[in-house]
Amino acid sequence: MNMSSPVTSVPLPEQLTLQGAAQTLLRLKQLLAQETGPMVALDAAPMRVFDTSAVALLLELRNGLLAEGKSLQVLGMPERLQALVALYGVGELLPA
Numbered sequence: 001m002n003m004s005s006p007v008t009s010v011p012l013p014e015q016l017t018l019q020g021a022a023q024t025l026l027r028l029k030q031l032l033a034q035e036t037g038p039m040v041a042l043d044a045a046p047m048r049v050f051d052t053s054a055v056a057l058l059l060e061l062r063n064g065l066l067a068e069g070k071s072l073q074v075l076g077m078p079e080r081l082q083a084l085v086a087l088y089g090v091g092e093l094l095p096a
Contacts, residue, residue: 009041009075014048021053028061038070045076055084058094 010031016024032040042061047054062072077085077096085091 009043010035011043011045012047012054014046016047016050016054016057018051018053021057025057025060028057029064032061032065035070039073040065040070041073041075043075044078044081047078047081050081052084052088054081055088055090055094058085059090062093 010028012028013020013024028042042058058072058074065072072094074094074096077094082091082096085094
């Protein structure tokens with residue numbers, strides 16, 4: 001996590017598919033629950049293998065953060081993930 005910036009950056013895994021999405025969601029929720037700042041940034045640059053469950057996971061994290069009065073930004077989103085986000089029409093909900 002980046003402690004030098006007021007925005008915390010949490011790295012996403014290299015692989016995020018349906019097979020491991022539930023475990024990844026649980027792990028990320030635990031990490032994000034420790035954050036006290038108003039904004040959390042997820043670093044998507046490490047992502048190499050992913051499917052549409054990655055979009056669902058990001059939306060779930062966003063909704064959880066919003067319920068706590070926080071916002072989410074996704075940094076370094078790979079082009080293919082950007083395309084999936086656009087395909088599902090949720091680009092405004094997941095700002096890059």
